[in-house]
Amino acid sequence: MRKNASKPYRRLDRSERAAIERGLDKRKSCRQIARELRRSPSTVADEVARNRTVCRGPNKGGRAAEAPDDACPKLLSWPHCCNGCRFRRYHCSRRWRCEYSAARAQALADAELRESRMGVDRGEAEFERAMELIRSDVARGLSPEQIALARAAEIGASASTIYRWIGRGYAGMSSLELRRRCGYKPRSHAEPSRQTSHGAARSFAAFMELPGEERAAACEMDTVLGLKSDRRCLLTLYLRAFKFQIALPMPDKTAASTGSALDMLEKAAPKAFRRLFSLLLTDNGAEFADCAGIERSALDPSARRCSVYYCDARQSQQKGGCERNHVELRKILPKGRGISFDGLAGRDCAVLMSHLNSEPRPSLGGMCAIDMLLAALGDDGRALLDALGVEKVPYGELDMSVGAIEAARRARGEGPLAP
Numbered sequence: 001m002r003k004n005a006s007k008p009y010r011r012l013d014r015s016e017r018a019a020i021e022r023g024l025d026k027r028k029s030c031r032q033i034a035r036e037l038r039r040s041p042s043t044v045a046d047e048v049a050r051n052r053t054v055c056r057g058p059n060k061g062g063r064a065a066e067a068p069d070d071a072c073p074k075l076l077s078w079p080h081c082c083n084g085c086r087f088r089r090y091h092c093s094r095r096w097r098c099e100y101s102a103a104r105a106q107a108l109a110d111a112e113l114r115e116s117r118m119g120v121d122r123g124e125a126e127f128e129r130a131m132e133l134i135r136s137d138v139a140r141g142l143s144p145e146q147i148a149l150a151r152a153a154e155i156g157a158s159a160s161t162i163y164r165w166i167g168r169g170y171a172g173m174s175s176l177e178l179r180r181r182c183g184y185k186p187r188s189h190a191e192p193s194r195q196t197s198h199g200a201a202r203s204f205a206a207f208m209e210l211p212g213e214e215r216a217a218a219c220e221m222d223t224v225l226g227l228k229s230d231r232r233c234l235l236t237l238y239l240r241a242f243k244f245q246i247a248l249p250m251p252d253k254t255a256a257s258t259g260s261a262l263d264m265l266e267k268a269a270p271k272a273f274r275r276l277f278s279l280l281l282t283d284n285g286a287e288f289a290d291c292a293g294i295e296r297s298a299l300d301p302s303a304r305r306c307s308v309y310y311c312d313a314r315q316s317q318q319k320g321g322c323e324r325n326h327v328e329l330r331k332i333l334p335k336g337r338g339i340s341f342d343g344l345a346g347r348d349c350a351v352l353m354s355h356l357n358s359e360p361r362p363s364l365g366g367m368c369a370i371d372m373l374l375a376a377l378g379d380d381g382r383a384l385l386d387a388l389g390v391e392k393v394p395y396g397e398l399d400m401s402v403g404a405i406e407a408a409r410r411a412r413g414e415g416p417l418a419p
Contacts, residue, residue, distance in 0.1 A: 030045050047105070055098060080098075131173070132171075133154060138173070145159040223236065235287075242376065246388065276377075280306055281319050333402065350390060353390045357373075
């Protein structure tokens with residue numbers, strides 16, 4: 001191969017453009033610069049003519065596509081710019097001048113590459129159909145990750161692509177339609193933990209000393225409140241292993257009501273209760289103060305149905321799975337909408353749990369919590385679902401908004417939850 005043979009074709013980079021600028025300033029010919037770069041002379045000439053910029057006259061700083069009729073004759077041929085001209089700095093009376101700058105040439109070349117890749121590589125009808133599906137799913141409270149998993153065959157786009165389409169305003173959508181994009185609050189700083197009032201034997205430190213397999217299979221327990229004027233509330237039980245959440249209505253936020261709710265669950269599905277709720281982790285709320293009532297079996301008062309442990313004070317992240325899943329629950333029962341839990345019936349909770357546990361989870365490989373529960377427990381899992389009135393909701397009917405409960409109430413001839 002000859003010493004100065006041209007390299008295989010590739011785009012000019014910043015260092016080569018800087019070499020071209022230096023060559024122009026030193027009044028080198030096009031062939032001299034091309035030999036130094038081991039490029040074709042036409043590549044160098046086209047680069048200078050294409051990416052030169054106006055330094056005096058209209059459109060200053062912009063690309064100098066064509067020279068005006070009264071431009072300097074030197075601009076019509078090599079070097080196509082004022083670099084290297086002895087009149088460049090002083091004594092030039094021309095009204096229109098241009099120069100080649102490596103930095104600006106690189107910026108122009110990068111912008112041209114970006115613009116060539118803008119838009120969507122799909123037909124108009126296909127893209128409109130995809131955006132129609134995305135819009136309907138977002139309106140039902142589903143996230144781009146869930147849409148990408150569930151509609152892989154129909155849309156064929158990743159979650160990041162769906163985020164980008166929405167953010168760019170395609171089909172009239174915006175990021176404000178995504179709940180989490182505009183719903184974050186400032187982080188609060190953690191305070192020093194205090195010793196739980198239930199003693200060291202039931203503390204979070206004692207819980208962490210249990211074998212890892214037992215901790216992974218634990219159930220996290222909490223309550224969800226409605227309006228300040230409401231007496232009723234929801235008892236939530238989150239199964240870590242399956243990301244399955246149960247929501248049971250309670251007449252009031254008392255320890256007696258908590259024990260009664262667990263009694264009902266134990267009587268309805270005793271085998272599933274023994275397998276799933278033998279280890280409970282909760283906070284120090286007054287409704288969980290009666291640890292003896294929580295642990296005492298409703299089927300055999302002399303037996304112990306479970307063991308309960310308590311998080312440290314103001315350390316809700318210690319049962320973070322339950323807290324995080326409450327975000328999904330609040331999609332269906334949002335705050336600030338005037339939704340009263342006093343009007344929430346058991347059938348409404350069944351609808352809530354059905355939709356909540358039917359949404360596909362990226363962390364479960366696209367499966368939903370109901371599928372995971374049934375795959376692991378079989379008949380015992382089915383008995384628990386039947387006792388709770390929970391059914392898997394097909395993806396096309398999934399509604400992660402209050403509309404899911406309102407539609408069920410209308411079908412039963414009942415009024416809305418919110419006035």
